[in-house]
Amino acid sequence: MTISYELGNSLYINLTNRCSNACDFCLRSKAARPKQPENWVSSDDLIGTDKLWLEREPSVDEIIADLKKRDIKKYDEVVFCGFGEPFIRFDECKEVAKWLKAQGVTVRVNTNGQANLIHNRDVTAEMKGLFDIVSISLNNKNAKEYNEICKSRFGEKAYDALLEFGKKCALAGIETVFTVVDLLPEEDIRRCEQIAKANGGRLRVRKYINA
Secondary structure (H helix, E strand, O other): OOOOOEOOOOOEOOOOOOOOOOOOOOOOHOOOOOOOOOOOOOOOOEEEEEOOOOOOOOOOHHHHHHHOOOOOOHHEEEEOOOOHHHHHHHHHHHHHHHHHHHHHOOEEEEEEEOHHOOOOOOOHHHHOOOOOOEEOOOOOOOHHHHHHHEEEEEEEHHHHHHHHHHHHHHOOOOOOEEEOOOOOOOHHHHHHHHHHHHHEEEEEEOOOOOO
């Protein structure tokens, strides 16, 4: 079971397969996976490998034990990002992030921004001091077009929720980055830049990874 993996000078934590989205461009939608579209996820930086598919979700103790095997301070950052949406396991993320911050490392989470919908509460205040950077998959310029490609189980309301989530993260002092893949037309990317800025963040255009 692969709990952590390296990419560049960052260390990534893989803690769930589950997701509230079924994104068309997700790596897993192109791969031979169990037919569980409700578990598909859009991932910002993930390199596809069968080893990342979890047969079960690791416990907090297992995750920390895995991290202790590494020279944790050599990485530029530690990132919650795997095949699934990390904040489906929000409480576990918090516990691991608390341990990571005690080690003096920078902590980022790659998320679809739907944590408040998933947990039926505003979780952003609980993130302060634990997560230095939040990277939110914006993916498109409005709710209708977002849901056409991301297919959230929350429908179109997921889009406004992720914008509100980003705004609250920024107000909590967390560096907030919205992301889109470079498949969008240039005019749509410019509009997404405006949306990101209006909601307290900046836009990062990430390269599409073709599985």
